[in-house]
Amino acid sequence: MAPNFFELIRATLQRLFEEPLVVWPGGPAGRRAFTGAAILSRTQAVREALSPMAAGTPVLLALPVGMDLVCALLAVQARGAVPMLPPAGASPWQLWWLLRRGGIRTIIVQRPGRGVRLLARMLGLRLVDVNTVTEPAEPTEPAVPVVAGQAALVSHSSGSTGAPKAIRRGHGVLRAQHEAIKEVFPPWAGQRDFPLFPNLLLHNLAAGVLSIMPDVPWAGGPPEPARLVAQLVREQVQTLTGNVHYFSALLKYLRQHPVALPAVVGIGVGGSPVPEGLVQELRACFPGAAVHVIYGSSEAEPIAVRRVGAVPADPCAGYYVGGFHPALEWQLRPLGRLRGGQAVGEVLVRGAHVASPQPGEWLPTGDYGYVADGQLFLTGRKGNERLHQGVQHYQIEHVLSQLPGVERVAARAGAAGFTVFVQGPACPRAIAQVLARDFPPGLCGAVQFRPRLPVDARHHSKIRYDRLR
Structure with a gap:
C-alpha cells in the first residue's frame, strides 16, 4: 500500500x-x-x-x-x-x-x-x-x-488539439508536484495567494498557504477586472497566478484605472504560450513583483520556469519559458532545424512529478521547441508542427502578437507555407511589413481577419487550430 x-x-x-x-x-x-x-x-x-x-x-x-x-x-x-x-x-x-x-x-x-x-x-x-x-x-x-x-x-486536458483527454495523477505524482512547486516557489508563513489554477489550491492546502479565490465566473464568461482589483486591494494579496486571458483583461483595466498594488510581490503566468509584451507590461504595472513564466501541464507541473528580466526576449525566437525543473529529465524528439540551425523537436519529459502513461516512461508534451544555453524556447504545437523554411508557427504568432490591434493571432501550416488569421483591429500594412522584415519571402500567404479565433474552453488562451476557418 x-x-x-x-x-x-x-x-x-x-x-x-x-x-x-x-x-x-x-x-x-x-x-x-x-x-x-x-x-x-x-x-x-x-x-x-x-x-x-x-x-x-x-x-x-x-x-x-x-x-x-x-x-x-x-x-x-x-x-x-x-x-x-x-x-x-x-x-x-x-x-x-x-x-x-x-x-x-x-x-x-x-x-x-x-x-x-x-x-x-x-x-x-x-x-x-x-x-x-x-x-x-x-x-x-x-x-x-x-x-x-x-x-x-x-x-x-484543455482540448486545444482535439477532444479533451483524461489525465490520471497518482497519489505519489500529486505529492511530487506539490514538492516541485514548493522547490521553485517556497511558501512563507502568512502568505496570501490568489490562485486561478485549481492544482495550486490543492498545493496551498498542503503547504498551509492562504488561498483567496478570485471573483471570476467559474462556470464561464469573461472575468470582471474591477472586481478582481477590488479583491487584490481589500485582501492585500501578495502572489497571484493566472493565464494569458485573465492577465490581459486585468492589464487592460489597470491601464484605464491605475491602482497601486504594493502588496503584490510575485506573479506567475502560464496555461498557454505567454507573449513577451504581456509579461513586460506586468513588470511595469507591478514594479515590486517578480514576474515568472510557468510552463507545464496537468501531467507535469512545472516543466520549466523563467523569471522575466528587464531586457525583453526576442519574439522571433519563439516563447522563452526558462530552464527545466531540476527534478526532470528531458529530451527532444527530432523534427528538423530552424533557420538559425537549432535542432527543434517535441519536448519529452519524465520524473517523479510527471504523470506518464507508465511509470518511468517519457511523456510527450505535444509542444515543440529547442534548447539554447540550457533555456527552453517553444516554437510549435502538435497538430500544427510543420516546419517551413526553418520556421514554426509560434514564431510567427509571437512576432505578430506584439503589434497594436492584434488581440489574437494564429499561423496555420499548410502544404507550401502559413496562412495567418488575425483577431482585432490591426493594420494589414503593418502586419505585411513585419512579416517581410522578420521572415523569408513567401513564407506566409493570405492574412485573414476574423471577428473571433477559436480557443480552448478552459484557459480561453490556446488556439484551436483544428477549428480555424
Missing part, C-alpha cells in the same frame, strides 16, 4: 485548525473564510455520506467550482476512491461517455432536480447530494491507504 495524498493536506489542516486557509467571494459579508477545522469537518461529512465505498471506486464530481467541490474531492481521496472531474464546459453527451468509459456508478451533485434523480434511478447510478450532508462531530478519521500507482485525481 502507498500513502494517500490527502494525509498531507489533513496534517496541515489539523496543524492550522483555527486558521483561515481558503477565502471565497460571496455571502452576506462579500467573502467566506474557511478554517482548517471547517474544511476538515465538511470533508469528513461528505466522506461519511459516501459510505460504504470500496477503495479505488471512481466518483464523478458534478459540482460547480466552490468549497463543496474542494471538500468533495478531498473526501473521495480520503476514502481511497478516485475523484473524477469532467472536462470544462462538458456537454451531456460527454458526461454520458465519461460515465460509461470510466465505469462510474457514483456521482456527487448539488440539489439534483426530479428529472436527474429519475434518470439516475433508471441507470442504476448513486447520487450523493452535498446539500443534504450534515457535519460530523469529530472530523479526525485518517485517510485510507491506497494501492501503489492508484489515481488520486482524474482531470481533463
